[in-house]
Amino acid sequence: MDIGTEQIDWDTLLEVQDLKVSFKTDEGIILAVNGISFSVQRGQTLGIVGESGSGKSVSTKAIMQLLPRTAVVDKNSSITWHRENGETVEITQLKKGGREMRRIRGGEIGMIFQEPMSSFSPVHTIGNQIIEAVLAHRQVSKQEAREIAIDMLDKVGISNPSVRVDQYSFELSGGMRQRAMIAVTLSMNPSLLIADEPTTSLDVTIQAQILELMNQLREEFNMAVIFITHNLGVIAQVADEVAVMYLGQILERGTAKEIINQPQHPYTQSLLKAIPRLDHLGKRLTAIGGDIPSPLERPGGCPFHTRCEQAISGVCDTQIPTLTPISNTHTVHCFLYE
Amino acid sequence: MSDILLEIKNLKVHFPIRSKQFFGGSTTYVKAVDGVSFYIEKGETLGLVGESGSGKTTVGRSILRAIEPTEGQVTFNVDGQTVDLSQLQGKELRAFRKHMQLIFQDPYSSLNPRMTVRDIIAEPLVAIKLAKGKEVDERVRETAALCKLNLEYLRRFPHAFSGGQRQRIGIARALISRPQFIICYESVSALDVSIQAEVLNLLMDLQAELGLTYLFIAHDLSVVAHISKRVAVMYLGQFVELAPTKQLFSAPKHPYTEALMSAIPEVNPDVEMVPVHLKGEIPSPVNPPSGCRFHTRCPYVEDVCRTEMPEWREIAEGHFAACHFVDSLQLKGTVTADSIGVVN
Numbered sequence: 001m002d003i004g005t006e007q008i009d010w011d012t013l014l015e016v017q018d019l020k021v022s023f024k025t026d027e028g029i030i031l032a033v034n035g036i037s038f039s040v041q042r043g044q045t046l047g048i049v050g051e052s053g054s055g056k057s058v059s060t061k062a063i064m065q066l067l068p069r070t071a072v073v074d075k076n077s078s079i080t081w082h083r084e085n086g087e088t089v090e091i092t093q094l095k096k097g098g099r100e101m102r103r104i105r106g107g108e109i110g111m112i113f114q115e116p117m118s119s120f121s122p123v124h125t126i127g128n129q130i131i132e133a134v135l136a137h138r139q140v141s142k143q144e145a146r147e148i149a150i151d152m153l154d155k156v157g158i159s160n161p162s163v164r165v166d167q168y169s170f171e172l173s174g175g176m177r178q179r180a181m182i183a184v185t186l187s188m189n190p191s192l193l194i195a196d197e198p199t200t201s202l203d204v205t206i207q208a209q210i211l212e213l214m215n216q217l218r219e220e221f222n223m224a225v226i227f228i229t230h231n232l233g234v235i236a237q238v239a240d241e242v243a244v245m246y247l248g249q250i251l252e253r254g255t256a257k258e259i260i261n262q263p264q265h266p267y268t269q270s271l272l273k274a275i276p277r278l279d280h281l282g283k284r285l286t287a288i289g290g291d292i293p294s295p296l297e298r299p300g301g302c303p304f305h306t307r308c309e310q311a312i313s314g315v316c317d318t319q320i321p322t323l324t325p326i327s328n329t330h331t332v333h334c335f336l337y338e
Numbered sequence: 339m340s341d342i343l344l345e346i347k348n349l350k351v352h353f354p355i356r357s358k359q360f361f362g363g364s365t366t367y368v369k370a371v372d373g374v375s376f377y378i379e380k381g382e383t384l385g386l387v388g389e390s391g392s393g394k395t396t397v398g399r400s401i402l403r404a405i406e407p408t409e410g411q412v413t414f415n416v417d418g419q420t421v422d423l424s425q426l427q428g429k430e431l432r433a434f435r436k437h438m439q440l441i442f443q444d445p446y447s448s449l450n451p452r453m454t455v456r457d458i459i460a461e462p463l464v465a466i467k468l469a470k471g472k473e474v475d476e477r478v479r480e481t482a483a484l485c486k487l488n489l490e491y492l493r494r495f496p497h498a499f500s501g502g503q504r505q506r507i508g509i510a511r512a513l514i515s516r517p518q519f520i521i522c523y524e525s526v527s528a529l530d531v532s533i534q535a536e537v538l539n540l541l542m543d544l545q546a547e548l549g550l551t552y553l554f555i556a557h558d559l560s561v562v563a564h565i566s567k568r569v570a571v572m573y574l575g576q577f578v579e580l581a582p583t584k585q586l587f588s589a590p591k592h593p594y595t596e597a598l599m600s601a602i603p604e605v606n607p608d609v610e611m612v613p614v615h616l617k618g619e620i621p622s623p624v625n626p627p628s629g630c631r632f633h634t635r636c637p638y639v640e641d642v643c644r645t646e647m648p649e650w651r652e653i654a655e656g657h658f659a660a661c662h663f664v665d666s667l668q669l670k671g672t673v674t675a676d677s678i679g680v681v682n
Contacts, residue, residue, distance in 0.1 A: 230530065
């Protein structure tokens with residue numbers, strides 16, 4: 001990903017190049033992710049913002065090789081994983097159920113999902129589920145694994161961890177369940193954590209706690225995070241870098257400050273005008289006209305042209321805009337800047 | 339003060355839970371709503387916020403009599419008459435329902451997939467027997483146009499519509515009986531950001547046009563602040579604070595409100611979020627804490643809070659709070675008074 005030269009001193013952990021994912025359905029082929037490229041640096045948080053159908057979850061599931069059978073990853077897509085010891089692995093070449101992929105999935109890249117209730121098995125204790133994961137990825141005895149589990153539960157701020165470890169997921173509240181989920185993921189000591197809308201179903205107070213916890217743990221373990229959300233407030237608070245996705249493409253990318261304070265793409269600009277903000281109360285919101293197109297009727301040209309107020313007819317609806325740099329860290333795909 | 343449309347006095351909703359023993363077990367109660375009093379003026383929007391388990395949903399549902407309140411009075415001033423809703427029964431209650439409607443959270447599960455859009459919108463008219471034959475069609479078209487729905491779509495089924503359009507169908511259904519009072523229950527939470535603005539604008543336009551009164555229940559504080567004239571904060575079955583929006587967000591008087599506000603992630607990377615830490619979790623409503631219900635988690639707790647229940651009183655015009663230390667605590671709001679615009 002060539003967005004500048006300044007990032008060379010950071011270690012690149014994950015590189016995604018021209019990722020394309022499509023789904024075969026009865027109604028035809030749906031192109032869910034259409035050629036996105038990004039990279040994640042060690043210890044950094046990449047925020048991915050997007051509405052439904054933007055392909056944000058599909059692209060991270062492609063990294064984990066967790067896509068359903070109907071999904072097809074394009075042959076030219078590449079997902080490169082850089083290990084701590086300098087080894088590089090091409091994830092798209094790995095077998096889904098193979099040993100190497102299983103080592104990466106969970107062990108090196110951890111994932112937290114939106115629904116903390118359905119992520120846990122209701123018939124096993126929290127402790128057993130952490131122990132199972134630890135035993136699968138680390139060379140420890142069962143007793144040690146249990147100690148790791150209790151220690152992790154304590155780290156994520158669950159009170160009374162030695163009691164909680166033997167409880168079932170339904171005995172925990174929503175916020176605690178999400179903490180336990182984080183504990184499961186972190187007990188394998190991953191270098192990259194993918195958090196897919198981790199706080200969306202939680203109350204603001206709990207959300208604030210979870211965000212703080214993730215920031216703390218990130219610093220402690222020098223972990224990289226991919227944070228997927230549709231909440232721009234959350235993005236502003238956690239992300240170093242932000243990628244804005246719409247209909248399977250990244251439209252704009254930059255540091256959190258650049259994206260929020262100087263958005264360039266009309267989509268990013270209108271998104272920021274469409275959310276109620278406490279510092280602009282009483283002003284009428286500017287809605288984005290139209291609806292998100294159905295994935296079966298993907299517009300040609302720039303994906304946003306059907307709703308864009310600044311669309312140039314004859315250009316935006318026929319050609320795909322190329323990547324235009326705004327600054328060393330800020331890039332945009334839009335004809336207005338070409 | 340303008341006219342009061344709805345007045346709620348000492349509303350209580352207790353749900354019985356049977357004990358585990360087969361015989362002789364005593365019954366305990368979940369005190370979902372425990373003594374709530376407030377009023378809503380004609381044409382205003384009252385926002386209601388609180389964490390899950392605070393009882394905000396139950397307040398809404400018991401006003402509509404979807405749940406029978408255990409105790410308390412709900413009076414409705416309509417067409418110059420004052421009606422005590424809790425006394426209405428059977429036919430009278432059914433006839434009265436045309437005055438109050440509900441807009442649901444999830445536009446996907448709240449529309450019957452086997453009914454056409456026209457039938458969905460017409461259903462309240464048919465159910466309360468407000469219109470017949472051609473008049474139904476006329477009213478459906480009129481209401482659909484009001485909600486900016488394309489009239490050609492009336493014969494289609496809901497699956498053909500996107501989330502934003504579905505929510506507009508839900509709004510049209512709520513409006514067709516020409517209600518005065520509408521409860522918006524998390525009505526924009528399930529929508530995408532770009533669609534949410536459109537629905538919020540529509541709700542505000544309809545209010546201006548038809549003089550509607552909203553009770554807006556949601557967990558997203560920025561959305562509530564945007565649409566509401568006044569906001570009430572609920573904790574564990576009780577109101578802890580109620581004030582005009584601007585006042586509540588710039589100068590909260592209850593520690594819980596302060597904590598809640600501090601947890602809002604601001605859309606500004608230069609402002610770091612400093613959430614107030616609340617100890618533990620929201621206690622169970624079966625055995626609410628003694629004294630002030632918030633004392634187990636309050637950072638400013640004193641001895642008196644553990645034993646005495648604070649009084650719900652008006653501390654400034656239109657600003658109510660229930661805290662022993664309303665006058666001495668210096669609490670921080672999320673916004674300064676001058677950076678915040680005038681609402682409505």
